[in-house]
Amino acid sequence: MKKRIALVLAGLFLVFVTLIIYRHPIILKWMRGTARIIGFTKRATVYADDVIDQRIKVFHCDKYWDGRKADYYILYLLSPYSFRTKHIVSLDIPGKFAGVPSATDKNAIDLVFGILFQSENGDQFSDFKDEMKGYGFDPHLDISGNTIRFNLPSKLKPGISMIRIEFSE
Secondary structure (H helix, E strand, C coil), rough: CCHHHHHHHHHEEEHHHHHHHHHHHHHHHHHHHCCCEHHHCCCCCEECEEEEEEEEEEEEEEEECCCCCEEEEEECCCCCCCCCCCCEEEEEECCCCCECCCCCCCCCCCECCCCEEHHHHHCCCCEEEEEEEECCCCCCCCEEEEEEEEEEECCCCCCEEEEEEEECC
């Protein structure tokens, strides 16, 4: 009887793990070593056009894949969302540029149980100013103290929307 219960529990566990990996294939990449954990959200309040928007999650990355020191934020915009941002925006603090990722599928970057995972190809970003791979416009990224401001193209209204991030100490 105990063997049957153990077998049933093991089977249920395998089904659960299979469903999680099917829904979030980046976990399998992480298990193979071709993806990494960026971490949990940072304590920040994000405003879209001066209204708090809880669908925008902010993560910080402090190193590149090759181990070099980094300082950039990844904004994960939860679906459905109205901005044309591919749902991911990178804000490079030392380089002072906003970028869009070259890959946005669930194999490249994904949010799993509140933890952001990123694969090697999810680490590549193109500057907003780039005509071919970006949006072809200047986001006017402004970093001052604990506040970051920049512009995004908007589908809700003509023109752009302003995003403001205020970090908690």
